[in-house]
Amino acid sequence: MQSNKQAQREEIEVDLLCEGIFRHYGFDFRQYARGSLKRRIKNLMDLEGLATISALQELVLHDKQMMERFILNLSINVTAMFRDPGMFAAFRKEVVPLLKTYPSIRIWHAGCASGEEAFSMAILLEEEGLLGKSKIYATDINEVMIKKAKTGIFPMEVVPEYTGNYQKAGGSQSFSHYYTAKYDYARLRPELLKHIVFSKHNLVTDHSFNEFNVIFCRNVMIYFNSQLQSQVHQLMYDSLYRFGILVLGTKESVQFTGQQASYKELDHTFRIYQRCS
Template sequence: MKNVEVNNKQDLHLEQQDAAPILEDIEIDLLCEGIFRHYGFDFRQYARASLARRIRNFMELENIEFVSDLQNKILHNRQVMERFLLNLSVNVTSMFRDVGMYMTFREKIIPILHTYPSIRIWHAGCSTGEEVYSLAILLQEEQLADKATIYATDINEAAIKKAKAGIFPLQVMQEYTTNYLKAGGKQEFSRYYTAKYEHAILSPELRSRVVFAKHNLVTDSSFNEFTVIFCRNVMIYFNEELRSHVHQLLYNSLCRFGTLILGSQETIRFTPIHLQYKILDEQHSIFQKRI
């Protein structure tokens, strides 16, 4: 009789283990639906494996055991929602991080931009601004800053606020300086910031070149026509349907012969509009709109 009870308990435990991933999937569906209805942020078509991993990481930080408990906190506490957004949307980033891309941009795209009377650049998914300011420095050194406006957008208001401030820990400046020099920097990197209280404050001139705003690639439409669009390492978190939607949005936002720059692991290949682009540099995912 005892053996039967033990076996029953083991079977029940195994059933619960088998059910756990299914229940979590249901809870994540409900969480995404609740966030969409209450806050308007649509994560329902994000790549599930990546989304689930980030949700688990956030739950560990917040000491929350179940996704359903997380949903309760998010729907009833905006501060939790803001922290969740920050955890979900901010990627590992640094100034001039992708050295090869910036070198290629200088060599292949800058000469094209010199032919335009004015330039509008959209940095979609700007996070906390490191890559945006890298671009602002590059344009300044290539004598394009006076005719260029950079529009930097992100889904996360906290990230935008941090990006607007242009303040970074002083301890990362050595790494940023190394990246800058490898990316073809032409000045002393220290001329672009002021060191104060263990922080580096970027120059007001650089910050004035950028217009920061909240924008959701999933739910918002295009807001201008752009000469260049950076959308790097954003769509890796989307499923195929959502990527197609965003690719169409970016295509519609580019001017004729405009340039699209994706992350190094991203491409327009196998998308419905891949024939509408010319590959300028496949290694660094730089493409030109054909018409």
């Protein structure tokens, strides 16, 4: 069990690590939820065989590849196609009729990891006859994940799970219609991928880069402290057209934010909101 002095020293080390990364690389982890941040730091220390956070800091500041591993470890990469299929079913019911009234559609998936949520949206829009007038922007802080997402490749071993999710989400085709299989991997059809733009974007330090009809920011802000959550909520609000749609994770909400009065709740279970002012 840690002594008070050890705990205090560890807090100082975490502060110095985050400050050093911010000043040297421009990535700002200083307002991430402390418990989650420390767990991920310690996990990386175990993987690298390091005894102290200070030792990790030295490597991170002097070795760019170590910094890339740090980012990869801190990024939230748990994803699947049509993950939370009920959300996609609700999206079809509540949001698609609105999108059908627009001449063009821009959708932003913030924190896209390896791209499965954006792949899913491309399939949904294709089935609803909307993909031809849509552009999907998928962004993440993690360049390794962005590079992987651009390939549109996923392992065949996950296809049964993805197929089940797709069916529960209201899919109208055979899921195999949307990919080609080769050996142990599947690749999303190129005509779906061409409607997705993958790029690096840091929700903490970067600004709004467009206006959108829909923004997905699911299961990202739970890892931020309240101040950073407030900052990102403002970014989402500034990036939405009036009557645009914001989709959060099931443990996230616009309640008690500065923008709460500007949204109408369309689906409570799956946290789908419409900006109304």
